[in-house]
Amino acid sequence: xxxxxxxxxxxxxxxxxxxxxxxxxxxxxxxxxxxxxxxxxxxxxxxxxxxxxxxxxxxxxxxxxxxxxxxxxxxxxxxxxxxxxxxxxxxxxxxxxxxxxxxxxxxxxxxxxxxxxxxxxxxxxxxxxxxxxxxxxxxxxxxxxxxxxxxxxxxxxxxxxxxxxxxxxxxxxxxxxxxxxxxx
Numbered sequence: 001x002x003x004x005x006x007x008x009x010x011x012x013x014x015x016x017x018x019x020x021x022x023x024x025x026x027x028x029x030x031x032x033x034x035x036x037x038x039x040x041x042x043x044x045x046x047x048x049x050x051x052x053x054x055x056x057x058x059x060x061x062x063x064x065x066x067x068x069x070x071x072x073x074x075x076x077x078x079x080x081x082x083x084x085x086x087x088x089x090x091x092x093x094x095x096x097x098x099x100x101x102x103x104x105x106x107x108x109x110x111x112x113x114x115x116x117x118x119x120x121x122x123x124x125x126x127x128x129x130x131x132x133x134x135x136x137x138x139x140x141x142x143x144x145x146x147x148x149x150x151x152x153x154x155x156x157x158x159x160x161x162x163x164x165x166x167x168x169x170x171x172x173x174x175x176x177x178x179x180x181x182x183x184x
Contacts (some may be wrong), residue, residue, distance in 0.1 A: 003182045004131075005073045006044035007064050008032075009081040010175045011108040013155075021139040022053060022154040024166050025080040028137050031170035032080075039174050043181055044072075053108035057115035065119070068130075076131045076180055077116075080173075081108060083136030084154065089165030090138035091172050097122060099170060127138065133180060137169045 012023025019027070026048050033046055047063050049056040060151070064077060083092050084104070094101040105108040116122035121130055139162075142153040158166065 003043065003073060004076045004180060005071045006076050006078050006177060006181060007067050008036075008044055008046045008080065008177070009046045009060050009063070011048075011053050011060070011112070012049065012082070013053050014050055017155060019157050019163070021158055022082055024082040024137045024158070025141050027133075027158070027163060027166045028080045028118055028169055028173065033176040035170055036177070040178055040181065044177070046169070048061050054111055056108055057111035057113075060112055061115040061121065064121070074131070076133050076134045078135060078177065078180070079109065079112060080155065081106065081134065081136050082139045084139060084150070085141050086136065086138030086168055088138050088140045088162050089169045091169050091176075092136040092138065093176060094134040094136070095131065096124040096134075101134075115153035133176075135173055135176065137166050139166075 008029065010025035012026040013019070013020065017023060029046060029048055036044065036046070045067050047060070049060055051059050068075060083090070084106075086092055097113050103113070113122065116132075121133060132154035139154065139158075142149050144150070
């Protein structure tokens with residue numbers, strides 16, 4: 001495997017929604033950052049989206065393009081996000097875009113892939129210089145399937161046990177990233 005550089009981006013929501021289940025990607029990045037410093041060579045950049053999740057694509061792509069200009073090696077865009085339906089803290093890894101594995105209605109991921117395709121950075125996975133690694137962390141699911149109940153659930157703050165489970169997931173994620181860069 002050729003060495004790769006990583007652009008590790010978390011998506012979620014800012015402000016009062018920062019510690020909600022929908023912002024589990026940000027929580028994961030916060031826990032992951034100190035591990036990266038000690039476990040990986042410095043061939044990565046981290047970035048937390050400052051936008052609402054459903055509108056994070058444009059700013060993410062702007063940051064990715066800026067980072068690409070300073071790197072000539074193959075690049076992996078790593079997207080850290082919440083994963084509804086999976087047990088709290090469970091890590092789910094998917095490579096590529098919707099042509100490889102469903103985005104499962106995740107509006108943040110949909111927005112990112114819309115912008116990747118618009119900027120011609122990702123076209124059905126045919127760019128060997130940019131690969132995409134989606135790393136979701138489970139947030140569970142409410143018993144009800146009603147859209148209103150699901151929205152209330154994902155926008156509710158995580159309790160202490162949920163926060164700890166998401167933070168513990170960082171240990172396995174750092175191993176996944178080490179393998180991606182060829183550093184393992």
